[in-house]
Amino acid sequence: MLLISMGTMIYLAVLAIMDARRREISAIVLALGSVASVAMAGWLLLCGSTSWEMLLFGAVPGLLLLALAGMTGGAGVGDGIVLLQLNFLLLLDRVVIAFGVSLLVMGAFSAVTLLTKLGKKDLRLPYLPFLWLGCLVAICICGGGGSGT
Numbered sequence: 001m002l003l004i005s006m007g008t009m010i011y012l013a014v015l016a017i018m019d020a021r022r023r024e025i026s027a028i029v030l031a032l033g034s035v036a037s038v039a040m041a042g043w044l045l046l047c048g049s050t051s052w053e054m055l056l057f058g059a060v061p062g063l064l065l066l067a068l069a070g071m072t073g074g075a076g077v078g079d080g081i082v083l084l085q086l087n088f089l090l091l092l093d094r095v096v097i098a099f100g101v102s103l104l105v106m107g108a109f110s111a112v113t114l115l116t117k118l119g120k121k122d123l124r125l126p127y128l129p130f131l132w133l134g135c136l137v138a139i140c141i142c143g144g145g146g147s148g149t
Helices: 002-022 027-047 052-058 060-071 077-090 092-115 128-142
Strands: none
Touching: 002 027, 002 077, 002 128, 027 052, 027 077, 052 060, 052 077, 052 092, 060 077, 060 092, 077 092, 077 128, 092 128
């Protein structure tokens, strides 16, 4: 699981850099990540490291983000897809912690930016750098190895 966590962090770092620089994610990189994450989920199911229930429950944050993106006109669809991929790669406990930490840190960053008048109300922040930080915290808290349960 440690190698999976390291590979996931590298993949997420590439996406975070793309998101920070261009505010968009390459569809090809996203598609390759989706194929890899589904293959990993299948392998984890076969090995008994996870269950269908855990995978489905862990998909909730990504599905919520996709629903929010749909309601707001499509911005953030890539973020939701990446969060779904992370569910298959890092499993339930790490994804829930990563999602929570990313929202808390992004909210705090936004508040500080607005309070110090460095940003405007319509400032658009890339989400994936915050999600990368959330994943780092989740891997440190839950450990890089183990079954993810």
